[in-house]
Amino acid sequence: MKILIVYFNKPAFSKKFENAIEKTFGIGVISVKKEFKCKTKRKNQCNAENYLPFLEKIVFNSDADIVLGVTSKDIYEKGYIAVYGVSAIEKKSAIVSFARLKSKNKKQFFERLLKESIHEIGHLIGLIHCSNDKCAMKCSLGIGDCDYKIAEFCDKCENELIKCLEKM
Ligand SMILES: [Zn+2]
Numbered sequence: 001m002k003i004l005i006v007y008f009n010k011p012a013f014s015k016k017f018e019n020a021i022e023k024t025f026g027i028g029v030i031s032v033k034k035e036f037k038c039k040t041k042r043k044n045q046c047n048a049e050n051y052l053p054f055l056e057k058i059v060f061n062s063d064a065d066i067v068l069g070v071t072s073k074d075i076y077e078k079g080y081i082a083v084y085g086v087s088a089i090e091k092k093s094a095i096v097s098f099a100r101l102k103s104k105n106k107k108q109f110f111e112r113l114l115k116e117s118i119h120e121i122g123h124l125i126g127l128i129h130c131s132n133d134k135c136a137m138k139c140s141l142g143i144g145d146c147d148y149k150i151a152e153f154c155d156k157c158e159n160e161l162i163k164c165l166e167k168m
């Protein structure tokens with residue numbers, strides 16, 4: 001099993017990010033860079049769902065099983081002003097945006113992106129939202145939620161993750 005990370009329009013991210021994802025899931029991570037032109041723009045935003053069929057094709061043609069796209073573009077979903085990330089388990093694809101995760105503190109910025117990325121990959125593996133405020137599967141409605149949770153799963157989600165991974 002492998003996780004593919006697609007960096008859109010050259011956001012500079014490091015091996016450190018990929019290593020952290022690899023460690024969290026115990027799954028190998030590979031990465032590529034892609035260009036993506038968003039068609040349905042809302043001001044300076046892109047509908048998150050536009051990325052998913054694009055990512056689905058990329059993962060289908062790779063030797064990875066699931067894919068996470070990472071973009072600097074601000075993304076939204078119908079009914080929301082903006083979202084940090086979106087996933088579609090049937091497409092094996094998720095996207096996260098760091099437009100609203102930015103911080104002057106580099107470590108905080110890294111942690112935020114990592115937490116939201118782990119959250120979306122968690123969905124792709126079969127995890128649902130968690131009511132534990134510290135758990136990575138807690139849905140972040142604002143940056144405060146994101147900062148409060150940690151880049152790890154609670155015991156319940158960790159156990160569920162193991163079960164889901166066995167089924168994959
Ligand atoms: Zn979620």
Ligand SMILES: [Zn+2]
Nearest residue numbers: 130135154157
């Ligand atoms: Zn949990």
